[in-house]
Amino acid sequence: MVKNKSNRTSKLKKDGSLVPSGKDQAPVDDPAHRDIPAAPHTLQTNGHSQLGFPDKVYTLASAIFQNNHLEKPSAQRVVNYGKKRGLPLPKVKDAELQRAAYELAFNTLKYQELLEDIMIDSRFYLGLPIPEDEMGLVAVMLYDFQDRKFLPREHIGEGEIIQDVRDVENLLFRFKTKLAASLARCRIKHNLLSIECILPESVKTKQERSSSLPLYTWVNTLKTSIDEVQCVLRSAGFLQVKSIEQLEGQTFCKDPHCGDILVFPTQLKAQLSSTKLLSDHKLIIQDKSCSLGPNAVCSVLPEDGDVLMVGCFSGLSVSHTASLIAEKQANATNLPTVYVCVSDCTDSQREDLQRVVSAMGCKSKHKLDVSMIL
Incomplete structure (x- = not known):
């Protein structure tokens, strides 16, 4: 065209x-x-x-x-x-x-x-x-x-x-x-x-600071597990260290605050791509600030509780919330539900949201035309 x-x-x-x-x-x-x-x-x-x-x-x-x-x-x-x-x-x-x-x-x-x-x-x-x-x-x-x-x-x-x-x-x-x-x-x-x-x-x-910032990722437990991702990384030549201060060369570590977050030196994105963890949506690159909300919600969520998301958020944040809940409630009979209000979204935005959460492995269905249940 x-x-x-x-x-x-x-x-x-x-x-x-x-x-x-x-x-x-x-x-x-x-x-x-x-x-x-x-x-x-x-x-x-x-x-x-x-x-x-x-x-x-x-x-x-x-x-x-x-x-x-x-x-x-x-x-x-x-x-x-x-x-x-x-x-x-x-x-x-x-x-x-x-x-x-x-x-x-x-x-x-x-x-x-x-x-x-x-x-x-x-x-x-x-x-x-x-x-x-x-x-x-x-x-x-x-x-x-x-x-x-x-x-x-x-x-x-x-x-x-x-x-x-x-x-x-x-x-x-x-x-x-x-x-x-x-x-x-x-x-x-x-x-x-x-x-x-x-x-x-x-x-x-600012350029020097940005080049030294670590690369934050979270493990999508809807498609894999933290242990499996770590195993893939080690087989690809990555070495796990204990803290962010030790990140140098082809290394990674767990984030001290969020258990599902793995941290890498910023220049290792190409090496990560070669493992197919990124293309298979098993490891998701996202700034740590976007991961604090889902982790905070999951930490206080009771076994039979649901989550309602309202306001500005991305499909990755919705998927991260669902991933954390799925991991926490893995043995529960009925998994909690993540309700997402999309009444203020355009049709295009809803399609994009649906596309992202589907690619991440979330199961979703529409309820009326003002909300989406994941």
């Missing part, structure tokens, strides 16, 4: 490449205009896959960026992103792609000023008739483009085709030499050993 939301006037050459219309068209990156030889200098950040992302990741990232970008005073503003704020976020069901989109948007926000300097210095922004409302998409795709060392995106034909993404991608690729040269000039101008040095100290401090 092809989505075409672009109002930009353009025409195609015989070879299929996009050529912007307009008399003031800036010279594009072809052999006749390569007057600035420059090797690509990329932002040295926590790089994701060098293959790029499906089109829908860029549209989600651009909407997040559009809703949160820094808007400069009009006297200092050169790059305009239009007046739209509070855009609805495109729906992306895949959790990994969602995380990739948020990470891409976050990195673009961090380097917004630098990316704008590159667009201006290379004459990409001033020389092309790009609608202001699409500049958010340009920003996130430019960040990803330089992160791939200005190489073409691979697996471009996979997934849904979104024409606006393809148009912007073509324009960026045709300007790749000038964009790379502008990035190199920015590094020289600011005398930077690393592009990260351009970030404010407060941002760098």
Whole structure:
């Protein structure tokens, strides 16, 4: 399926490449205009896959960026992103792609000023008739483009085709030499050993703190047991230690406050994925703050008591509550029920909630149209 939301006037050459219309068209990156030889200098950040992302990741990232970008005073503003704020976020069901989109948007926000300097210095922004409302998409795709060392995106034909993404991608690729040269000039101008040095100290401090935070997970006892998960981890080469302070290398430990939580060093997510514990929904990554409520409720729940959840919560929190109850009341004749009020949820939100709890192994049924019983 092809989505075409672009109002930009353009025409195609015989070879299929996009050529912007307009008399003031800036010279594009072809052999006749390569007057600035420059090797690509990329932002040295926590790089994701060098293959790029499906089109829908860029549209989600651009909407997040559009809703949160820094808007400069009009006297200092050169790059305009239009007046739209509070855009609805495109729906992306895949959790990994969602995380990739948020990470891409976050990195673009961090380097917004630098990316704008590159667009201006290379004459990409001033020389092309790009609608202001699409500049958010340009920003996130430019960040990803330089992160791939200005190489073409691979697996471009996979997934849904979104024409606006393809148009912007073509324009960026045709300007790749000038964009790379502008990035190199920015590094020289600011005398930077690393592009990260351009970030404010407060941002760098937050990055250092976030990189040192442990990775919290909880064991889904609806599908497995804590002992089984620990056995799988040990067979995969993980070493269990006694405290969070001892986490180093390929290690894990139990949380001192919540018995079903296992803690890992933050860089071990890829190794965890290789065990299939995450893909099989036996081990769930979630911040510890989200696990305190379910654990507190379960600790005071009587044998014949039920749980009523009202307010803002995720499908993971519902599933975690059900998992803890199932483990605690494993030998009970009648398991307690988790009642979830969904009267304020849209149909889409209810479907998402149903999808998550079903994937986690919860059995559910609907009661009327204002509540869901798990």
